[in-house]
Amino acid sequence: MGFHDSSSWLLLFLAWFLSYGCLLAADGATTVMVSNISKVEDAQNFHIYYGQTFKVIKNAMDGKSYLLIQSNSKMAARTKYCTSRIKSFIIPLSNYSVDTDFFPVSFFELLGLLGNMKGMTSNSVASGCVLKLFEEGQIDVINKTEPQQFAQFAAHFVSNKDQPESCNFAKFSPLDEETPLQRAEWIKFLGAFANLENRANQVYKMVKDNYLCLTKVATNKENRFKPIVAWMLYDNGKWSFTKEGYKLKFVVDAGGENIDGSMSKISYDVSNPDDLESLHAILCTVDVVIDETYVSDPVGYNQSTFLQNINVEDDSCFAFVTKQSLWRYDKRVQNLTTLDWFNSAISQPQLVLADLIEIFFPTGNYNTTFFRNIAKGEGIISIGATMCDRDSLIPLEPTVPTCG
Numbered sequence: 001m002g003f004h005d006s007s008s009w010l011l012l013f014l015a016w017f018l019s020y021g022c023l024l025a026a027d028g029a030t031t032v033m034v035s036n037i038s039k040v041e042d043a044q045n046f047h048i049y050y051g052q053t054f055k056v057i058k059n060a061m062d063g064k065s066y067l068l069i070q071s072n073s074k075m076a077a078r079t080k081y082c083t084s085r086i087k088s089f090i091i092p093l094s095n096y097s098v099d100t101d102f103f104p105v106s107f108f109e110l111l112g113l114l115g116n117m118k119g120m121t122s123n124s125v126a127s128g129c130v131l132k133l134f135e136e137g138q139i140d141v142i143n144k145t146e147p148q149q150f151a152q153f154a155a156h157f158v159s160n161k162d163q164p165e166s167c168n169f170a171k172f173s174p175l176d177e178e179t180p181l182q183r184a185e186w187i188k189f190l191g192a193f194a195n196l197e198n199r200a201n202q203v204y205k206m207v208k209d210n211y212l213c214l215t216k217v218a219t220n221k222e223n224r225f226k227p228i229v230a231w232m233l234y235d236n237g238k239w240s241f242t243k244e245g246y247k248l249k250f251v252v253d254a255g256g257e258n259i260d261g262s263m264s265k266i267s268y269d270v271s272n273p274d275d276l277e278s279l280h281a282i283l284c285t286v287d288v289v290i291d292e293t294y295v296s297d298p299v300g301y302n303q304s305t306f307l308q309n310i311n312v313e314d315d316s317c318f319a320f321v322t323k324q325s326l327w328r329y330d331k332r333v334q335n336l337t338t339l340d341w342f343n344s345a346i347s348q349p350q351l352v353l354a355d356l357i358e359i360f361f362p363t364g365n366y367n368t369t370f371f372r373n374i375a376k377g378e379g380i381i382s383i384g385a386t387m388c389d390r391d392s393l394i395p396l397e398p399t400v401p402t403c404g
């Protein structure tokens, strides 16, 4: 930690800021000279504060702060922090690496930052353009068991918890947010590291405007009864229904209704006849099932597999079978294991919403992006480098489904 005279004011500021930071929020500050700023509108778990030559990103979950220092400032040469609460980074980052474990690399594509991505922990990524850069030798795969190897990058982004906390590691946590839009707004977090606030704001606005518009359309589409929707998962002999807030929110925003909380609070053991009876009773009330069961071979998972797992002889009371609405979110998958659901679906929730609206109120003229209907035998789409049909170095435009 550098206690240079010229930077001790900064330390004082940071100490003050960590206690009263909210007073300095971008929208309230009058002395801020930076013209390109991101205001965090929806996300709960991070805040960005702006100074003249630096920014501070504060993570509300772990109380840690990242001090982002403009490379052309005097502070950049003199200041480096790496404490348990504050780390500094020189921005814009000249390069970075990514821990691919549940990391939505699509955020970097939307910002146009793939050119600076130089390392990753594996080639398990659901992005054609990242795979292409890897094949061209632009991105190296570095073994995670040697974390010191990541020191060569200006920043190493991780999204999984329980990671070593080296000085250049930055934690990216959209998955901890409660709603789809809150998760998508984390593009502003990454944008701040590259002085790409304008682009981040622009992408988030497009995503949010479209998402809200689609929500309004879905509300108007509601028939007399909303379809009842169950997200369910089979693991170790037991079925359980989702408790994840963003999934429940997606259903409501798409004009559906979640199964009752009293049904979803427990899990159902298929070897227990009473449990099985209750599970079948619940499923008789459900119109749409989203089967989230993890499988190592999505290609071989079909409706028969599902019916086998719910251990049912007679499926005649299941509306989702007779009306063919049994879905999985593993339509787009790389090397059979890495789902785009954990990538593009996070940065572009408007596409998930459009999928669900088509699922709940089928028109037949919209192809879903993330969901495949196993009741109709729909298969997977395999993501590979050849799918990258654009210049990977320029920003990816968000896909904006027709609304209204």
Ligand SMILES: *[C@@H]1O[C@H](CO)[C@@H](O)[C@H](O)[C@H]1NC(C)=O
Residues within 6 Å of the ligand: 034, 035, 036, 195, 198, 199
């Ligand atoms: C703000 O963003 C615009 C457009 O991206 C850019 O031209 C301008 O240089 C930026 N200004 C600053 C101070 O970063």
Ligand SMILES: *[C@@H]1O[C@H](CO)[C@@H](O)[C@H](O)[C@H]1NC(C)=O
Residues within 6 Å of the ligand: 143, 144, 145
């Ligand atoms: C990574 O390193 C560990 C230990 O050095 C080794 O066991 C493992 O096989 C390596 N993984 C790859 C993919 O090279």
Ligand SMILES: *[C@@H]1O[C@H](CO)[C@@H](O)[C@H](O)[C@H]1NC(C)=O
Residues within 6 Å of the ligand: 094, 095, 118, 152, 153, 154
């Ligand atoms: C990454 O950028 C740093 C400067 O921030 C530089 O020293 C390093 O050589 C670069 N590494 C790679 C792999 O490009």
Ligand SMILES: *[C@@H]1O[C@H](CO)[C@@H](O)[C@H](O)[C@H]1NC(C)=O
Residues within 6 Å of the ligand: 300, 301, 302, 303, 304, 305, 377
């Ligand atoms: C489902 O998959 C199993 C094996 O993976 C296969 O035997 C069966 O024929 C498939 N059923 C349908 C309806 O495709």
Ligand SMILES: *[C@@H]1O[C@H](CO)[C@@H](O)[C@H](O)[C@H]1NC(C)=O
Residues within 6 Å of the ligand: 123, 335, 337
């Ligand atoms: C696909 O995954 C398997 C098993 O995880 C791995 O052995 C193989 O190298 C991967 N293939 C590619 C092309 O990455």
Ligand SMILES: *[C@@H]1O[C@H](CO)[C@@H](O)[C@H](O)[C@H]1NC(C)=O
Residues within 6 Å of the ligand: 364, 365, 366, 367
């Ligand atoms: C959906 O996909 C099929 C097969 O790729 C294609 O023929 C059809 O035109 C698509 N429909 C729409 C509405 O995009």
